[in-house]
Amino acid sequence: MDKFRNYDIAFSGLKDGKHDFRFEVNQAFFNLFETEQEFSNPKIIADVFLDKHSTFLEFEINVKGSIQLVCDITLKDFDYPIENQIKVLVKFGEVYDDSDVDIITIPHKENAFNIAQLLYEDIVLTVPMKKVSPDLSQEDIALLEKFSPQEDEIEEQEDEIDPRWNALKNLKK
Template identity: 45%
Template sequence: MRFRLSMDKFKAYNVQFSGLNEGEHDFKFQIDQSFFDLFEFNQDFNQPSIQVKLTLVKKSTFMELHFWHQGTVLLECDVTNDEYTEDVEGGMDVIVKFGNEFDDSDDEVMILPYGEHSINIAQLIYESILLSIPNKRVKPNLSEEELDLLDQFSPFDKEENSDNDDSDPRWDELKKILNKN
């Protein structure tokens, strides 16, 4: 569940929708480290440079928010511990309806209280970007030396398993039990 952002430090991410005509409206945001510093969370990436585009589609009784972001972050390689630049991109769609009280417990539908004139999208941008950062972080183009080290310390012995790639003593015992029936 998201938390409602109402602090002044997030006011740059308030999108005013009252007064807008029905239809599509585009907004752009440049996201860098200062954006992530607003959140009290230890991030495991550096130097974000991300362009966010929001298309707000205003309808008579609800709104559609279509987010798209693209940019780069600096990550640490899981294999070599070297820093490298990773391209990130992604999107998120949210329907905004109106009701008696704020509710963001559904990832796809947000309820704003009647009478609201703007929506703060900082948390939505934050979540969308975090979801686009890979869990497995391996820099592209590992050197021959790094690849040799990976092979050397691999838990699988290539020569031992070359005759029977499916062979694993744990599974072999299970197969024996299953074949008895």
């Protein structure tokens, strides 16, 4: 039994035209992938719009909700809003091919398209590299400013040239 079958969109019995689907994305969804996430407590709704044509399928996937992140500065949990949209064109061919980001080819014999991987990647890629709570206190901000490099320090570092690089310049001559 395929653990991702709940995320199949069966298109073979659908008439040409527009169709709407809705998926709840929670921790159980991410547990299916057996990977560690940088977030917890996902509460996300994925609205999937399918425009079926006779020779191809157009998908628009809108995700909206929140995840819980740990602030890099305070180490406190905070809710981070997730909102993103992707569009994917699914065409039919001999073999499965997802090498193009915007166009996926599936075999002619398929009667459903699974969106689990698309949802997973879409959500995971919206997680910021730097996780800073929007509710930093004035003390936290003061500490950040105290230990952050000042602009004049950065300019000094950029002006200093390592003497080894100067020696390399002489090799060109």
